[in-house]
């Protein structure tokens with residue numbers, strides 16, 4: 270019986286992908302001449318070539334476009350006058366219904382792009398024709414370690430090789446021409462819940478890669494590997510080891526002299542590593558031969574649980590600069606001392622020359638709009654704080670002092686009472702890349718307002734996988750009052766903000782229909798491109814914010830778009846897909862109708878007359894599959910255990926956006942045996958649903974089922990909230 274269920278579930282998933290055109294069929298269109306590629310020169314990239322990337326805008330050589338990561342292209346053939354003629358040149362089906370966050374790299378006539386589960390594709394950038402596909406064959410069970418969906422943000426290219434960070438912690442080098450594995454290195458202790466979702470960066474023969482996992486309990490670090498051999502060159506840890514002793518790593522000296530003293534000797538960090546994962550921004554500063562990287566949140570989030578001594582906890586939530594050759598510490602700037610809200614400083618770091626001096630003299634700065642809601646401008650050479658202002662409403666601090674330290678509101682640390690805070694853990698800005706136009710000196714921030722009531726959690730960190738010290742069940746009603754979902758939705762906002770980093774104020778902003786909006790591309794054609802979760806991909810006037818063009822790409826459009834030029838024709842490209850943190854964890858925020866959830870690469874050009882196929886995914890039968898059972902006490906246990914263990918993937922209040930199954934309408938909810946097989950015995954681990962028997966008793970698992978069925982009947986009766 271259980272086995273049968275598993276097979277049905279697995280083959281349903283397979284059928285779904287086949288329905289999405291997983292066989293690699295093209296929905297595209299205009300036949301185009303083959304791109305010219307010289308057989309000998311695939312990804313023939315060196316450091317000088319990437320350093321020069323701004324001057325060669327025909328290609329897109331590194332995740333952020335250039336080493337400065339400005340995501341600003343000097344291409345001008347598509348401009349404010351003709352952008353309304355943009356049409357689809359081609360599409361390529363990424364055969365996934367999970368989140369896609371990748372920025373395509375275009376080099377030597379080939380596009381390299383990644384999809385969910387770290388699959389790498391090499392495509393013809395003119396036609397979308399598939400050249401090769403590399404699937405690292407990840408064990409789906411590792412998906413449970415991914416806080417925010419099994420996403421990947423892209424590859425790095427260098428010296429004939431393609432580098433990809435795999436979700437299970439591998440770093441791999443592929444032959445750029447064939448996709449064959451050249452070397453594969455394990456960068457993490459795979460017995461711990463580490464993941465890699467970020468794009469590697471590469472310079473001077475080294476590949477730089479970090480990792481994620483701070484929601485589940487790990488110790489963060491950045492590593493440099495030899496680009497030729499995959500051998501570790503250096504590693505910089507972002508938190509001390511539990512004994513505050515040397516690791517024989519590049520970070521030893523600065524921990525001994527400065528950082529160890531910012532941690533106490535007790536607390537969950539001594540067992541769980543303290544967090545501080547380097548999961549996104551890694552910038553090569555080619556003027557100083559340094560790596561400047563962003564450090565994530567504490568593990569657990571709640572500092573009282575993590576480290577009751579209440580020190581600053583370096584290098585959590587910091588921007589850190591190290592020597593690129595040795596990993597030796599150079600400077601740091603901490604955005605959120607004593608981090609306790611999941612306020613990562615991993616968001617896009619952009620290097621730029623800003624006219625900050627008298628008579629317009631420029632100063633080289635690093636800029637970031639991290640989760641905590643303040644826009645920072647710091648000196649790129651020294652880390653000195655220059656200025657910072659809130660770019661969204663914030664209620665946890667009244668501002669920054671002259672050193673850039675936040676002036677906290679006392680209640681915000683939620684010691685004695687819950688505190689309804691903005692920004693919440695999804696941040697004022699998340700992984701969606703921001704861009705900077707150096708001609709206008711404007712940064713374009715995909716900003717969001719997603720508040721969270723932080724409530725102290727007395728749980729021991731080991732009793733849950735998501736180890737945060739924040740109570741996700743607090744205040745959630747068993748019987749959601751009418752209008753609750755609508756009221757929650759109304760608190761969420763998303764906008765594209767054009768931010769003047771010199772004046773530290775918004776020049777213009779565009780309000781979106783949903784909080785979670787997309788990464789940004791800026792071009793010298795006077796344009797800003799940005800997508801939205803509802804599938805709208807749009808171009809705005811860079812100076813005014815006027816919307817000049819938009820197109821329905823029929824899936825979530827959250828990734829950073831890119832642009833390139835081949836044979837005199839400029840293209841704009843974006844990867845689409847419906848998933849990532851917000852869609853998993855905030856399904857209630859979405860209207861009932863969501864776009865078909867199929868990931869693609871969609872590439873546009875002037876006069877393109879292709880189309881994007883509509884995919885009719887199977888309808889979900891929104892009826893409860895069993896009779897309600899369980900008394901009030903059981904249901905309450907179910908609510909609490911569901912909220913601790915399941916909601917981060919299946920959605921709060923048992924409302925899923927549809928990326929993962931909505932358990933209310935699942936056959937499993939009506940079948941005690943099948944349910945126990947999935948939740949306790951791990952029968953579905955091959956498709957990513959692992960056993961929770963270390964977290965739950967059989968009674969608790971059954972109480973969750975009772976709660977799920979109860980919510981199903983409430984929703985089916987039109988009570989409570991939502992679809």
Ligand code: HEC
Nearest residue numbers: 282412413914915918930935936937947948956957958961
């Ligand atoms: C890390 C993400 C994650 C968490 C946390 C999680 N699940 Fe799942 N769950 C999945 C995935 C992935 C699937 C399989 C999706 C698919 O069909 O491809 C799944 C499937 C299921 C199914 C089968 C549903 C169906 O109709 O096919 C059940 C039942 C289930 N989960 C229950 C739970 C319960 C109960 C919890 C909490 C104790 C939980 N899950 C926590 C990811 C998660």
